[in-house]
Amino acid sequence: AQSVAQPEDQVNVAEGNPLTVKCTYSVSGNPYLFWYVQYPNRGLQFLLKYITGDNLVKGSYGFEAEFNKSQTSFHLKKPSALVSDSALYFCAVRRNNAGNMLTFGGGTRLMVKP
Amino acid sequence: ETGVTQTPRHLVMGMTNKKSLKCEQHLGHNAMYWYKQSAKKPLELMFVYNFKEQTENNSVPSRFSPECPNSSHLFLHLHTLQPEDSALYLCASSQDPQQGQETQYFGPGTRLLVL
Numbered sequence: 001a002q003s004v005a006q007p008e009d010q011v012n013v014a015e016g017n018p019l020t021v022k023c024t025y026s027v028s029g030n031p032y033l034f035w036y037v038q039y040p041n042r043g044l045q046f047l048l049k050y051i052t053g054d055n056l057v058k059g060s061y062g063f064e065a066e067f068n069k070s071q072t073s074f075h076l077k078k079p080s081a082l083v084s085d086s087a088l089y090f091c092a093v094r095r096n097n098a099g100n101m102l103t104f105g106g107g108t109r110l111m112v113k114p
Numbered sequence: 115e116t117g118v119t120q121t122p123r124h125l126v127m128g129m130t131n132k133k134s135l136k137c138e139q140h141l142g143h144n145a146m147y148w149y150k151q152s153a154k155k156p157l158e159l160m161f162v163y164n165f166k167e168q169t170e171n172n173s174v175p176s177r178f179s180p181e182c183p184n185s186s187h188l189f190l191h192l193h194t195l196q197p198e199d200s201a202l203y204l205c206a207s208s209q210d211p212q213q214g215q216e217t218q219y220f221g222p223g224t225r226l227l228v229l
Contacts (some may be wrong), residue, residue: 004156034217036220042222042223043206043220043222044157044206045116046116046218090157100145100208100216100218101159101162102159102218104156104157106155107156
């Protein structure tokens with residue numbers, strides 16, 4: 001079985017400050033890890049993914065995530081938050097060679113205040 | 115936009131009604147997915163179609179009936195739903211998932227309310 005945990009329901013950060021949204025996973029074998037963002041009344045938008053290679057992955061809108069195998073984590077980061085980054089963020093995982101069945105975390109709401 | 119469209123965007127139906135949700139992708143993908151997003155619950159995969167063949171049914175009740183006439187279109191037929199089926203239904207598509215790595219691209223969803 002595979003699972004994803006996003007331990008924070010909500011993260012509050014001031015505009016211009018760095019942000020981190022946490023994700024830990026449990027999966028057998030090599031994980032494929034994804035971050036998606038959901039704005040109000042919209043579907044999920046792909047931000048970035050880790051498949052293999054460099055542990056630091058860069059994605060859309062200045063976001064990046066660091067894969068840490070020993071801590072089974074894949075935290076999403078951005079050096080300087082914008083008010084427009086306020087949204088719901090989802091982490092997802094799937095096993096290598098498992099088709100494309102993603103397991104999603106419960107989501108973290110990011111609130112960036114001016 | 116991601117190239118995945120869904121209609122209608124909003125739907126209100128009674129428990130005895132029959133309705134259908136439609137999804138269309140313009141990305142040349144081979145796989146399509148239905149997800150259910152309920153309040154305070156993680157996103158749940160419902161069905162997966164690859165090259166028009168259903169490859170996954172995640173223990174979904176029979177009152178939800180998917181149909182995939184071709185790789186670009188996916189339907190979800192609804193009948194005798196329950197109020198707890200009220201949710202946002204999301205469609206997604208990707209390249210052939212058997213190749214392993216392909217990212218899923220989501221439509222905007224249909225917000226369903228069952229009265």
